[in-house]
Amino acid sequence: MTTIQAINLTKRYGTTLAVDDLSFTIEPGRVTGFLGPNGAGKSTTMRMMLGLDRPSGGSVRVGGKPYSELRHPLRTIGALLDAKAVHGGRTARNHLLCLAQSNGIGRARVEEVMETVGLTAVAKRRVGGFSLGMGQRLGIAAALLGDPEILMFDEPVNGLDPEGIRWIRTLMRGLAAEGRTVFVSSHLMSEMAQTADHLIVIGKGRLIADTGVQDFIARSSQSYVRVRSPRMAQLAPLLTGAELSAHGDHMRVIGLPASKIGDVAAGAGIALHELTVVEPTLEAAYMELTKDSVEYAGETVPA
C-alpha cells in the first residue's frame, strides 16, 4: 500500500477548527496538489499525517498504517515541511549522515541524494550559511534519503527563483512517473496547474474539491464576451438566447459568440465601444471556489 489516507480527520486548536472532518485518499503514480488559501489547514493536515500533531478526531493511514506504526518511517514516507528546521552548525553532508544513521541507511545513499539535488559541491559547507534555495534542496535530499514510495512537500517552492521552481517541478513529476505517491501543498493555483495531475482543495479545514486537474479546467472553462456600448439598454433585449449580466459600464454575455453580438449590434445600428472575448483563468476559477473560505480577505479591487 502506497497511499496516504485521511479518514474524518479533524483538528481543533482551542476554538479554532483548523481541520474539519477531512476524508480523502492520495494515490500513487501521480502528483496530487493540496490547495487552499493561507490558513486553510494544509500544514496542520500534513503534520498530522507525519505524526507531528495529534488529531482531535479521525485518523491517518500512511502506506496503510498510522505513522507511529511504520517500522522504517523514512523508508515509507519522505517529507519536506519547514526547510529552516535544520541545525545550522552542521555541514550538509553531516546533517544527512545523521539522518541516515538513525534510520539504518548507508553512507552511499547520502552521496547519491546529494548528487540528485545538486549539493555535492557544497557538501562540506555549514547549513547555517545556505541560501533559501539550497536549504530547500537539502530538505528534499533528506526526504529522498530512505528512497520512500511516498513523498510529501509543504509549499516547496516558497521563495524560490524560477530556476529553482522549475527544478522542483521536474523532480516531483519524475518521482510520480516512477510510480511514487507525491503530495504537495501550495496556495497558488497557477503553480499547481503546471505540476499536479490531481487536486485536493480545502478551505477553512473543509474539503472543497477532490478532482483531476483536467476536470477542474473543464469545469471552469466557461468563457464570456465583455460588451460595452452607449446604448446597452437597446442592445440587451436583442441578444436572445444569451445569458447577460451587468458589471459597471459593461455587460458579460455568455452563450453567444462575439461575431454574432457584433452582427446584431451592427444590424440595429448600435455602436459598440468594446467587444472582448474573456477566457477565464484557472486562478480565477480557484478564487471563485475558495472565496468563501479565505480567512482574511483583502480589499476587493473593482474590475
Ligand SMILES: Nc1ncnc2c1ncn2[C@@H]1O[C@H](COP(=O)(O)OP(=O)(O)OP(=O)(O)O)[C@@H](O)[C@H]1O
Ligand atoms: N499550533 C497552533 N495553535 C493554534 N492555532 C493553530 C496552530 N497551528 C495552526 N493553527 C491555526 O489553524 C488554522 C490552519 O493553519 P495551517 O497552518 O494548517 O494552514 P495552511 O493551510 O497550512 O496555511 P498557510 O498556507 O498559511 O501555511 C489557522 O487558523 C491557524 O491559525
